[in-house]
Amino acid sequence: MPTYIVTGANRGLGLEFVRQIAKDTSNTIIATARSSSTDLADVKKVASKTTHFLTCDTGSLDSIKSFVSEVKSQFSGSKIDYLINNAGINTVPEQTALSIYPSDLDEQIRVNVIGPAKTTQFLLEANLLSDSVRIVNMSSGLGSMAVSLSITPRKCATYSISKAALCALSVQQSGEVREKLKGAIVVAMDPGWVKTRMGGEGAVLEPEESIGGMLKCVHGVEEGSNGKFFTYTGEEVPW
Ligand SMILES: NC(=O)c1ccc[n+]([C@@H]2O[C@H](COP(=O)([O-])OP(=O)(O)OC[C@H]3O[C@@H](n4cnc5c(N)ncnc54)[C@H](OP(=O)(O)O)[C@@H]3O)[C@@H](O)[C@H]2O)c1
Structure with a gap:
């Protein structure tokens, strides 16, 4: 039965991933949060026994x-x-592009790009990823240069740059990970504009719709999907 890792699972889209994945109690979920003092009350309400x-x-x-x-010691024998x-x-x-603070850009890159890069690398090096692992890097419409070009005035410069870098990381991983794991598929995804703390007031989508669509897309990926960028509706996003 499949094992999932969801990072940033205490709230927002991560919590909704856990809620939907937990509906099938044969799924094992490893839900992560930033620190041991993170409040897990909301995600525990929707989690399963597994x-x-x-x-x-x-x-x-x-x-x-x-x-x-910790994954290695607690889940030895199972693969992600x-x-x-x-x-x-x-x-x-x-x-904006004209007011970027270097330390802020550093921070977005550290969390939004280096985080997914090293999480993937260390799990792979520990031999914890299944040969047909599906890796989803949560990007954004703002990670697409084609989408950013269509928005005037441009939005969220440091975030957009970090998510474009995450898309580039996904392309790199889609080659490198498959060198080691022959059935692996790596995709970048855009969840749409969703009602979470990050999505804010104007967001249009409920988490349920966004994550329902994303899981459908992730469960349906095939050989040709490796290294591509999809919206929550399963359509390909132009880089
Ligand atoms: N909502 C949208 O409209 C939207 C659109 C496009 C892309 N996305 C992407 O979707 C993902 C989830 O977004 P969201 O809307 O759920 O945002 P959110 O409501 O702000 O939640 C973000 C989650 O990430 C966690 N997180 C942040 N930094 C972390 C760190 N250093 N270590 C561990 N956990 C960390 C947060 O934990 P804490 O509670 O500890 O901060 C929280 O669980 C993000 O990658 C975001 O860029 C969202």
Whole structure:
């Protein structure tokens, strides 16, 4: 029965992933949160008996390494079938291309790009990913240069740059991961504009619709999907 890792599972889209995946009690879920003091009350309400909670600060290499060691010791013998690199930040949406603070861009890159890169790398090196693992890197419409070009004025410069880098990482991983795991598929995804703390007031989609669509897409990916970028509706997004 499949095993899922969902990062940033305490709230927002991560929590909704857990809620929907937990409906099938044959699924094992490893749900992660930034720290041992993170409030897990909401996600525990929707979790199944086969949901396990671990700490992983995706902005810290030490924390990602400890998390992978913990997965190895607690789940030895099972492999991860779905890795959902969901945790992400958009802390300075007001910054434009003409007002980027280097430390803020560093932080978005550390959490939004290096986090998914190292989570994937360390799990693979620990031999914890299944040969046909599905890896979902949670990007954004703003990670598409074609979409950004169509938005005037441009939006969320540091976030957009980090999510475009995450798309590029997905393309790189789709080659490198498959060198090691012959049936692996790596995709970047755009969940749409969803009502979460990050999505904010104007968001149009309910988490249920976004994540329902994403899971349908992820469960339906095939050989030719490797290295592509999809919306929650399963349509391909132009880079
Ligand atoms: N909502 C949207 O409209 C939208 C649109 C496009 C893309 N996305 C992407 O979808 C993903 C989820 O977004 P969301 O709307 O659910 O955002 P959210 O409501 O702000 O939730 C973000 C989640 O990521 C976690 N997180 C952030 N930094 C972390 C770190 N360093 N270590 C571990 N966990 C960390 C948060 O944990 P804490 O509670 O500890 O902060 C929280 O669980 C993100 O990657 C986001 O960029 C969202």
